[in-house]
Amino acid sequence: MSTTSGDTYVPNRDLKGVIPEVHLNVEKPVDQDASKRTSMTEVDIDPVALEKQEAVETEAPPREITGWKWGLVVVSILSSIFLFALDNTVVADIQPAIIANFGDIQKLPWLTGAFLIGSASTNLVWGKVYGQMEAKITYLISLVIFEVGSALCGAAPTMNALIIGRVIAGVGGSGMYVGVMTLLSVTTSIQERPMYVGLTGLLWGIGTVLGPIIGGAFTDSSAGWRWAFYINLVIGGAFAPVYLFMLPKSDPRKGVPVLRRFKELDWVGTVILMGAFVSFIMAVSFGGILYAWNSGQIIACFVVAFSLFGIFAVQQERAIFTTIEQRIFPVQFLRSRTMLLLFAETSAAATGIVVPLYMIPLFFQFTQGDSALEAGVRILPYIFLMVFACIVNGAVLSKYGYYMPWYLGGGILFVIGSALMYTVDSSSTAGQVYGFSVLLGTGVGVFCQASFSVAQGTVKPSEIPSAVGFITCAQITGITISIAIANSVFLNGAEEGIAKILPQVPRDQIQGAIAGVGSKFVQTLPVEVRQRVLDAIIEAMSKAYVLCITAGALAIVLSLFLKRERLFVAPGLA
Structure with missing residues (x-):
């Protein structure tokens, strides 16, 4: 196997430790002292690395169809x-x-x-x-x-x-x-x-x-x-x-x-984990919307959720009512710096995906009186650039294999786009919103799906299904939490702002208008009041982008701890 082309797949390290070093010197007698010779049997070969190496070197797709x-x-x-x-x-x-x-x-x-x-x-x-x-x-x-x-x-x-x-x-x-x-x-x-x-x-x-x-x-x-x-x-x-x-x-x-x-199958772990997630999602989804954050219902959900997560952690670590091989949570990934970083990066990217998806259409519905169809069309530039960036990432990652720069560069664009979206107000033009959202979408797009491929190239082939579930958990959890927080920030902020301007309007009427047909509610107001209400609503939307700025900054910082390694590359591809 040639090592001169520089394109051999070597996860987590250089060739040292994966390809044994063999020193040949024809001038020395073959019966020299054993301590001066290099034996193949004395080299510590990483079996995990070799297993992944063999997988990469199989260039033909593993399918018959x-x-x-x-x-x-x-x-x-x-x-x-x-x-x-x-x-x-x-x-x-x-x-x-x-x-x-x-x-x-x-x-x-x-x-x-x-x-x-x-x-x-x-x-x-x-x-x-x-x-x-x-x-x-x-x-x-x-x-x-x-x-x-x-x-x-x-x-x-x-x-x-x-x-x-x-x-x-x-x-x-x-x-x-x-x-x-x-x-x-x-x-x-x-x-x-x-x-x-x-x-x-x-x-x-x-x-x-x-x-x-x-x-x-x-x-x-x-x-x-x-x-x-x-x-x-x-x-x-x-x-x-x-x-x-x-x-x-x-x-x-x-x-x-x-x-x-x-x-x-780990049925005990499954039941505990599902109970923990159900309680947690109910708390973050309904807190500040259906119930007050300090209400007994929300506090109880959080208590139950974190108690079950704690029980689940003990059950998984000690493999209670299951085995180490069959436990539902891939505990071994918690010992992998790369897998933990990929989990966090994926959750951060999920925030950048969903917050604009919900907030951009709302902006145009309230400020321009757009219908649902018109508002949906307005978000197409953001979607197109995000999807295009995602496809480019997949193509380039397949050819060259370096993944760390995507997270760093994407995080930078993510923060810039989010910060610009935070500055949007009721006087901002559609062109400004399109331009800002395109930056945000491009930044998120270049790394939002990359972790699925990187994770599969990092773990053993036998662990790929668990790795897929692990990264999917990061993505869905990130989406769930960010939607809950963004909605809570927007709805509570808009409600409080409108209530100050229109104290005579019942709060349930304000809530229903914002959650349902908010644009019609705004358009029926007197002209002098309408602008103040719009400003309050847009200000509440802007606060949701603070979540994106935070997630983007986290993506940048964490990317610096990713390994500068090359994945997916087989001989002759680069």
Whole structure:
């Protein structure tokens, strides 16, 4: 194996320690003192590094399906990323129609919170399941769960049924997301994988931005808001033949009975972890919105959440009611500096993704009186640049393998764009908002999906499903927490600001106007009052970008601790 080209994959170090040093001197007799010779058996060879080295040197993609069939498989599984992202935001513009249908406005925060509860509480579970079970079957099960949840949402006779459907869809959607990453990891070579991971970012961005647009379009049409959920069944059904007959199989534990694998799962850890996540997400999602932060309900949720997280930590560390190999949380990653940094970087990037997605359309709805469709179009420059940057990152990372600069450069643009968005006020032009958001989107885009590829190149091949679940946990948790904080900052800030200007207006009326049809509320005010109200609303939006500035600064600082190493590169590629 040549080492002169400089393109051999060497994780975490130079060639020393991976390729044994062999010193040859033909002038010395072969029977010289053993202490002066270098023996191959005396060299400390890192077995993990060699395992990853062998994986990288296999240039041929590990799949039998090729050509147009492989392209169809990629399109079909990426469609599930689109649907999962779509469901994250589809309720944004159908909330007024749902409230008009069911009432129960006090349960409005559950429409978003329920989906996040289902997805965030199960992503680590799915990561472990994919490491145990046949990937195709597991993916199909998660797809069915998602479609069942979507069907229940569409046919829901009550608000409670709709909330339950959202939870079920969140569980299935999380499984689909982890499943796509897992399927790509077992069907692509490590050199081409970043490009495919970049495509997941493309579909995620498209689905996220189209969610409010599609939801609003169905609501305004004769089809009605229920088709915002039924559309998932249509798309899933269209790709069903591909899922069933063309999707490659991958079994990580061939020959082991399914029942035995099922029993070996860490069920105790699963229950504890899900309980902890449910309590925590309820606290951060409803605090300051549905209940006051110092209310008994929110305090109880936080107490239960942190108590369960503590119990979970002890149970995982000591492998109680499970084994070290089967515990649900990849404890070994906590000893890896790179994996911990990737977790934090991914969470920071998630903040930069979702805060502008929610705040930019709101800005135009309040200041320009835009409809849901018009406001959705306004965010396209941000989405396009973020997605383009994500794809460029995947392509360049595949070829050259250096990942640390992406996090540093992306973090810098992230902070600059966020700081500029913080300065936006009611007099700012659309061009300014577009320009500022493009900087922010580009910064986030160059590293928001990179951790999936880097993590898979850092761990052993057998740990890839757990690594995917670990990074997915970072992404979904970051999205959940940042949405909760940003919404709380905006809604509470706007409510307080408007209440000072219009003390005679009941607070519940202000809350309903901001959460539902805020632009109409503002447009009905007298001209002299309207500007003051707009200033209060925009100021509340600006405070949400402080969260982005903080996340971007964190990304910059943490990037300095990432290793200056080269991944994914095989002989002859560079």
